[in-house]
Amino acid sequence: MSETPDNATADRPKRARIELLVRSAEGEGFETREIPSALAYLHSRPQRIPDAQWEMARLPYAPRGVVTYALKNRRTEQIIQITDAEKFLWEQMNGHASLQEIATAYLLRYGSFDFEIIPTLIVKLRHADLLTMRPVSRLRAVLARNRRNPAARAAEATLHALEKLTVTSRRSHNVFERIYRYGGFLLFSPVAVVALAVVVALGSRSAVRLWGESGEITHALGEHALAAILLVKLCFWLTVVSHQIIHALACIHYHRRVREFGFTILHGFIPTFYADVTDIFMATRRARIVNALAGPLVHLFLGFLCFWIAGLLRPGLTLGFLVAYAILQVQSFFVSLYPFCFLEMDGYHILVELLGVPSLNHDAMHFVREGLWRRLAARQWLTRQEVICVAYFGLSLVSVVGFILLNVWVLVHAGRS
Amino acid sequence: MAPRPDVAFLRQVVLFKDVDEPTLLALWPRLRERRLKKGDVLFRAGERGEELFLIRSGSIVVSTLVTGRVEQVLARLGPGEVFGEMSVLGDEQKRSATCQAESDAVLLGLGRNDLNQFIESSPRDAAKFFQHMSQVAFRRLRQSSDLVAEVTRWGLEATGLDVEHK
Numbered sequence: 187m188s189e190t191p192d193n194a195t196a197d198r199p200k201r202a203r204i205e206l207l208v209r210s211a212e213g214e215g216f217e218t219r220e221i222p223s224a225l226a227y228l229h230s231r232p233q234r235i236p237d238a239q240w241e242m243a244r245l246p247y248a249p250r251g252v253v254t255y256a257l258k259n260r261r262t263e264q265i266i267q268i269t270d271a272e273k274f275l276w277e278q279m280n281g282h283a284s285l286q287e288i289a290t291a292y293l294l295r296y297g298s299f300d301f302e303i304i305p306t307l308i309v310k311l312r313h314a315d316l317l318t319m320r321p322v323s324r325l326r327a328v329l330a331r332n333r334r335n336p337a338a339r340a341a342e343a344t345l346h347a348l349e350k351l352t353v354t355s356r357r358s359h360n361v362f363e364r365i366y367r368y369g370g371f372l373l374f375s376p377v378a379v380v381a382l383a384v385v386v387a388l389g390s391r392s393a394v395r396l397w398g399e400s401g402e403i404t405h406a407l408g409e410h411a412l413a414a415i416l417l418v419k420l421c422f423w424l425t426v427v428s429h430q431i432i433h434a435l436a437c438i439h440y441h442r443r444v445r446e447f448g449f450t451i452l453h454g455f456i457p458t459f460y461a462d463v464t465d466i467f468m469a470t471r472r473a474r475i476v477n478a479l480a481g482p483l484v485h486l487f488l489g490f491l492c493f494w495i496a497g498l499l500r501p502g503l504t505l506g507f508l509v510a511y512a513i514l515q516v517q518s519f520f521v522s523l524y525p526f527c528f529l530e531m532d533g534y535h536i537l538v539e540l541l542g543v544p545s546l547n548h549d550a551m552h553f554v555r556e557g558l559w560r561r562l563a564a565r566q567w568l569t570r571q572e573v574i575c576v577a578y579f580g581l582s583l584v585s586v587v588g589f590i591l592l593n594v595w596v597l598v599h600a601g602r603s
Numbered sequence: 604m605a606p607r608p609d610v611a612f613l614r615q616v617v618l619f620k621d622v623d624e625p626t627l628l629a630l631w632p633r634l635r636e637r638r639l640k641k642g643d644v645l646f647r648a649g650e651r652g653e654e655l656f657l658i659r660s661g662s663i664v665v666s667t668l669v670t671g672r673v674e675q676v677l678a679r680l681g682p683g684e685v686f687g688e689m690s691v692l693g694d695e696q697k698r699s700a701t702c703q704a705e706s707d708a709v710l711l712g713l714g715r716n717d718l719n720q721f722i723e724s725s726p727r728d729a730a731k732f733f734q735h736m737s738q739v740a741f742r743r744l745r746q747s748s749d750l751v752a753e754v755t756r757w758g759l760e761a762t763g764l765d766v767e768h769k
Contacts, residue, residue: 201760202753202754202756202757202760203753203757204675204753204754204757205675205676206669206673206674206675206676207664207666207673207674207675207676207703208672208673208674209672209673209674210672211672215642216642216703218664218676218705223756223757223758223759223760223761224760226757226760226761226762227760227761227762227763230761230762230763305763308763309763
């Protein structure tokens with residue numbers, strides 16, 4: 187008799203869990219955390235052996251339409267055959283990307299995901315001694331190793347404290363579904379596009395008129411400089427929530443799941459809200475582009491709305507505040523859509539979708555660091571993808587340097603005036 | 604000393620469930636009450652131990668150091684359970700794990716000398732005590748073996764190691 191699916195699920199052994207007790211940095215309190223093995227697996231960072239120890243060659247005798255490669259461990263002389271998709275995964279296994287990130291890159295590249303491909307490849311690579319595994323965070327590992335050093339201890343305590351500031355809700359999906367049902371869907375309708383166009387038109391007209399009154403506006407702001415700056419920054423920070431909410435609603439619009447919504451300290455120093463909308467990768471390319479575009483459009487809308495309202499007011503602190511806030515919003519719109527800065531923001535995601543190069547940032551860094559100079563020395567033409575990588579790297583480098591120089595100029599100029 | 608003899612509680616403790624009531628009444632004044640607030644560490648692994656503890660109320664988490672501030676939870680113990688016996692009865696007098704209150708807890712501590720007096724004064728009850736103690740030890744040994752197996756399985760799953768086919 188065949189086994190029913192329900193029985194099969196019941197008979198399958200549960201994923202193993204370990205329960206850890208983590209003490210606070212002060213050593214007083216503690217919390218216990220259950221860590222499922224599946225989570226640890228997703229966060230592991232496979233690393234291929236050093237480049238000098240392996241070589242790869244494309245096999246000429248594969249069946250028509252199927253590209254396969256021979257991957258050889260030079261030390262053990264073991265050779266395995268891998269497909270084009272497996273080669274892509276192999277290239278991601280640099281010790282920096284987690285399995286979760288590798289799976290995402292795969293999905294973006296191939297548009298679908300085979301749940302067996304990564305475990306199967308890892309087994310194959312391990313049998314040929316082509317792979318090692320690294321812990322989750324190398325920074326944390328280094329800090330843990332140097333705990334005797336007070337600076338390392340302080341850095342570790344700071345990181346831990348910042349991690350503690352993360353507030354996450356994994357049950358936010360239902361909330362966003364409700365928001366979408368009770369009016370959020372309008373944001374993805376032609377009505378929203380028309381409203382945005384009208385607000386941008388009205389706001390632009392006001393902005394042009396206000397430009398002529400910039401002296402009065404800056405004067406009004408200058409009288410309450412500190413209050414104005416703090417107010418503008420605080421209000422702007424709060425609008426980051428709406429940016430993330432729109433991303434989440436876009437996810438719902440395309441029938442995908444919002445995995446998390448919360449507050450965290452990004453890169454250890456930027457307080458921000460975030461929405462985990464990675465499920466959108468399972469949707470169409472159009473959905474991914476709309477999702478990436480939706481967040482920045484919030485800034486465009488708020489910016490021009492403020493310009494419009496400011497245009498109706500008399501000179502004073504309120505007008506000055508609205509104009510400063512509007513400028514910051516419009517600036518954020520452009521910054522978040524600007525793809526060339528090595529940061530994977532909304533604009534970057536749109537760019538990779540348009541170019542069809544899902545791991546552009548990683549590929550560009552890798553190619554410029556390791557492949558470009560060899561190709562130039564050999565005077566070989568670059569492929570389309572390599573040209574894209576070089577262009578992305580060059581534009582990003584120029585942008586970052588330009589941004590730094592601009593800020594230096596602004597500081598120097600402000601100091602003189 | 605704990606306030607009033609609570610024989611009913613001592614009967615809940617597996618070590619004392621077959622001990623005669625007069626012996627329990629005589630033992631009661633030797634038990635020292637300890638109150639812990641949530642998060643209080645009763646003792647840490649490696650410290651010298653002179654007492655075993657009975658949990659009257661609350662929950663105690665038993666853990667052992669893994670790395671840095673991270674420890675592995677070995678067990679959670681609740682009312683009626685005993686811990687700390689290894690350093691009192693074992694060959695080493697050091698605590699083998701760290702015990703900490705997971706919630707506000709009331710414990711009764713029995714010191715090494717008091718335990719020895721209990722054994723000497725009523726050998727018959729002491730035999731029952733040790734019979735149950737060995738059952739407790741065997742159960743904990745079994746739990747430790749299960750934990751080792753679970754942690755090994757966790758490691759295999761977490762690293763994706765396929766040991767069956769290598």
